[in-house]
Amino acid sequence: MPSRTPIEYRDASPQVRAIFDDIKRTRQVEDVNNFWKYLAHDPATLARTWVSIKEIMAPGALDPLTKEMIYLAVSVTNGCAYCIASHSAAARKAGMSEAVFGELMAVVGMANETNRLANGYRVPIDAAFE
Amino acid sequence: MPSRTPIEYRDASPQVRAIFDDIKRTRQVEDVNNFWKYLAHDPATLARTWVSIKEIMAPGALDPLTKEMIYLAVSVTNGCAYCIASHSAAARKAGMSEAVFGELMAVVGMANETNRLANGYRVPIDAAFE
Amino acid sequence: MPSRTPIEYRDASPQVRAIFDDIKRTRQVEDVNNFWKYLAHDPATLARTWVSIKEIMAPGALDPLTKEMIYLAVSVTNGCAYCIASHSAAARKAGMSEAVFGELMAVVGMANETNRLANGYRVPIDAAFE
Amino acid sequence: MPSRTPIEYRDASPQVRAIFDDIKRTRQVEDVNNFWKYLAHDPATLARTWVSIKEIMAPGALDPLTKEMIYLAVSVTNGCAYCIASHSAAARKAGMSEAVFGELMAVVGMANETNRLANGYRVPIDAAFE
Amino acid sequence: MPSRTPIEYRDASPQVRAIFDDIKRTRQVEDVNNFWKYLAHDPATLARTWVSIKEIMAPGALDPLTKEMIYLAVSVTNGCAYCIASHSAAARKAGMSEAVFGELMAVVGMANETNRLANGYRVPIDAAFE
Amino acid sequence: MPSRTPIEYRDASPQVRAIFDDIKRTRQVEDVNNFWKYLAHDPATLARTWVSIKEIMAPGALDPLTKEMIYLAVSVTNGCAYCIASHSAAARKAGMSEAVFGELMAVVGMANETNRLANGYRVPIDAAFE
Numbered sequence: 001m002p003s004r005t006p007i008e009y010r011d012a013s014p015q016v017r018a019i020f021d022d023i024k025r026t027r028q029v030e031d032v033n034n035f036w037k038y039l040a041h042d043p044a045t046l047a048r049t050w051v052s053i054k055e056i057m058a059p060g061a062l063d064p065l066t067k068e069m070i071y072l073a074v075s076v077t078n079g080c081a082y083c084i085a086s087h088s089a090a091a092r093k094a095g096m097s098e099a100v101f102g103e104l105m106a107v108v109g110m111a112n113e114t115n116r117l118a119n120g121y122r123v124p125i126d127a128a129f130e
Numbered sequence: 131m132p133s134r135t136p137i138e139y140r141d142a143s144p145q146v147r148a149i150f151d152d153i154k155r156t157r158q159v160e161d162v163n164n165f166w167k168y169l170a171h172d173p174a175t176l177a178r179t180w181v182s183i184k185e186i187m188a189p190g191a192l193d194p195l196t197k198e199m200i201y202l203a204v205s206v207t208n209g210c211a212y213c214i215a216s217h218s219a220a221a222r223k224a225g226m227s228e229a230v231f232g233e234l235m236a237v238v239g240m241a242n243e244t245n246r247l248a249n250g251y252r253v254p255i256d257a258a259f260e
Numbered sequence: 261m262p263s264r265t266p267i268e269y270r271d272a273s274p275q276v277r278a279i280f281d282d283i284k285r286t287r288q289v290e291d292v293n294n295f296w297k298y299l300a301h302d303p304a305t306l307a308r309t310w311v312s313i314k315e316i317m318a319p320g321a322l323d324p325l326t327k328e329m330i331y332l333a334v335s336v337t338n339g340c341a342y343c344i345a346s347h348s349a350a351a352r353k354a355g356m357s358e359a360v361f362g363e364l365m366a367v368v369g370m371a372n373e374t375n376r377l378a379n380g381y382r383v384p385i386d387a388a389f390e
Numbered sequence: 391m392p393s394r395t396p397i398e399y400r401d402a403s404p405q406v407r408a409i410f411d412d413i414k415r416t417r418q419v420e421d422v423n424n425f426w427k428y429l430a431h432d433p434a435t436l437a438r439t440w441v442s443i444k445e446i447m448a449p450g451a452l453d454p455l456t457k458e459m460i461y462l463a464v465s466v467t468n469g470c471a472y473c474i475a476s477h478s479a480a481a482r483k484a485g486m487s488e489a490v491f492g493e494l495m496a497v498v499g500m501a502n503e504t505n506r507l508a509n510g511y512r513v514p515i516d517a518a519f520e
Numbered sequence: 521m522p523s524r525t526p527i528e529y530r531d532a533s534p535q536v537r538a539i540f541d542d543i544k545r546t547r548q549v550e551d552v553n554n555f556w557k558y559l560a561h562d563p564a565t566l567a568r569t570w571v572s573i574k575e576i577m578a579p580g581a582l583d584p585l586t587k588e589m590i591y592l593a594v595s596v597t598n599g600c601a602y603c604i605a606s607h608s609a610a611a612r613k614a615g616m617s618e619a620v621f622g623e624l625m626a627v628v629g630m631a632n633e634t635n636r637l638a639n640g641y642r643v644p645i646d647a648a649f650e
Numbered sequence: 651m652p653s654r655t656p657i658e659y660r661d662a663s664p665q666v667r668a669i670f671d672d673i674k675r676t677r678q679v680e681d682v683n684n685f686w687k688y689l690a691h692d693p694a695t696l697a698r699t700w701v702s703i704k705e706i707m708a709p710g711a712l713d714p715l716t717k718e719m720i721y722l723a724v725s726v727t728n729g730c731a732y733c734i735a736s737h738s739a740a741a742r743k744a745g746m747s748e749a750v751f752g753e754l755m756a757v758v759g760m761a762n763e764t765n766r767l768a769n770g771y772r773v774p775i776d777a778a779f780e
Contacts, residue, residue, distance in 0.1 A: 105376070108380060112373055
């Protein structure tokens with residue numbers, strides 16, 4: 001099963017190397033994460049995903065830390081172990097303190113609880129929200 | 131099916147009225163949302179949920195707008211129609227502009243996509259994240 | 261789009277009618293729910309689903325009310341509006357009181373909350389549970 | 391990343407120790423599970439979660455075993471590995487036999503299947519359920 | 521709440537009109553779906569999403585019908601009502617017969633069931649799959 | 651916790667052995683996967699699940715490879731690690747190339763992204779899809 005091994009820089013095609021280079025330059029890191037080394041099996045998806053993430057995660061109306069926390073909130077809700085690990089690290093690198101992490105988790109947990117209470121009680125949407 | 135109707139203030143028990151009063155006072159609103167009127171069928175859950183939300187959503191290490199956006203990110207990921215409607219409204223009230231909403235959705239969408247790419251490619255967690 | 265209309269008894273094939281008859285007899289109802297009328301577009305799935313549900317929901321080590329509550333807990337977690345509506349009705353018919361419904365929702369909400377706290381904090385499984 | 395290590399009793403603050411003591415007393419165990427040792431990084435969440443679980447899981451209209459099975463049904467649906475492990479253990483301790491576990495899983499699996507059949511066939515909610 | 525209304529072609533900016541034109545030309549349709557009219561509130565997301573979908577859904581190693589069925593399978597699993605409606609229509613347009621739809625739903629339902637049985641029984645991955 | 655060990659052929663009851671034999675014969679394999687060895691703790695679920703899968707995954711209006719890819723798409727969306735591993739292997743055995751796997755993941759990722767954009771923007775269903 002060839003997709004089960006990461007593609008390292010030394011073994012990558014020029015097209016993949018160019019993307020790895022851009023990731024390393026943009027993020028100021030010495031090597032790319034496993035996520036990119038596995039996506040490298042499909043250069044089209046690697047390229048499209050990196051271009052999209054680079055555009056979406058750049059500072060804009062929202063700052064980078066807030067974006068990483070939202071990314072983490074979604075990953076925690078979906079239970080994606082890899083994504084929780086990598087975006088916890090990214091959020092900490094962007095400045096997330098332990099106190100902020102604790103409040104983030106508290107909100108994520110509460111939202112998942114009340115989502116189900118709203119479903120179970122079949123609460124109709126208030127006219128004011130339409 | 132008695133749980134299918136909201137409990138209005140005028141029909142509520144003193145215990146439920148006290149919670150409705152606290153919600154109205156805390157949020158500076160004239161009436162509580164349907165969510166609380168349906169939970170009122172179970173006063174213990176009504177009380178516990180309100181006390182928890184009040185504590186969690188108060189300003190702390192994270193500001194109220196960021197908390198509402200995280201709440202919305204989770205609700206969008208879970209596809210909870212009521213919660214998306216109510217927390218979109220709450221986030222706008224707390225200051226979410228259209229530009230911020232657009233970036234929030236972009237991050238939520240991208241996180242849901244890459245969560246599945248990480249799952250499907252079975253990407254192992256980098257040693258640096260452990 | 262032919263699958264968008266229910267197949268009523270009078271329009272059903274003999275094969276579908278036989279299953280509808282068995283559902284009505286087993287559940288002591290005068291007509292089958294929309295779920296079965298839509299599945300009737302695919303008689304193989306209709307037959308397999310009914311045979312499986314009939315076997316699974318019969319009294320066994322668990323009583324029918326407990327089974328309906330578990331069904332409802334899953335449907336609420338998944339946010340399936342049709343399933344929440346139909347299995348709320350089925351659970352009430354099987355004897356679920358308002359107090360029981362309230363506790364059921366409280367447990368479902370709490371489980372969804374703590375599932376995310378366990379994910380987010382990346383809690384390793386205790387040796388005692390392995 | 392400080393949140394990645396459990397906080398043991400000997401290293402805990404008096405506030406955290408008081409909660410650990412209450413968990414051990416209530417559950418009659420010698421030590422608390424990893425879940426609580428990780429939540430201890432955020433004493434407010436630790437306290438709120440324990441108080442809520444203690445209240446929700448106490449005997450009421452539903453017995454403790456039924457509550458544990460509902461908790462497990464949600465955790466299995468969400469795919470939360472830690473929660474499946476810990477609540478399988480809790481349910482067995484509360485009296486869940488192998489036969490009951492088998493029927494529980496059968497209902498959970500079937501509910502997840504029919505939730506998707508109802509979604510995919512876009513089944514409208516029967517008038518009787520509204 | 522400005523995001524709650526669709527942006528029609530006549531009211532769109534030149535940038536949005538150019539994307540609407542490309543969608544109409546590529547799909548040979550007279551007007552774009554609501555999805556695009558709502559995304560038009562955030563031109564960057566509109567552009568990125570359309571470019572990605574156009575690339576991903578083009579014929580490649582997989583034919584367009586198979587891609588639409590996979591899209592539908594995911595949407596049904598997530599319970600996204602809009603996406604189920606639009607991709608059911610797209611799959612039918614691409615040639616999905618009623619028999620194919622029925623088998624697709626049967627596989628989706630069964631996969632959701634066995635996903636939970638594998639979770640609940642905590643089945644370890646076979647050595648042959650690693 | 652007895653359910654945590656697989657039941658091997660040599661230790662299985664005649665009823666379980668008969669199903670194991672049918673799985674081995676149908677799939678032309680020397681031993682059954684862990685999934686079946688764990689389900690064997692509940693012979694009724696083992697039998698029902700095998701009969702259903704055998705019927706659903708047989709060639710019909712959809713070929714076996716397409717069915718395996720749909721199964722994998724659902725498993726990736728749900729994040730079921732065991733199911734992703736086993737159905738990746740099954741799809742490769744049925745002929746899935748690396749290029750096909752790459753396109754499959756691209757569609758699954760995109761569907762999960764746009765499902766959330768449709769949710770978050772609260773896009774109403776187009777009249778043409780009703």
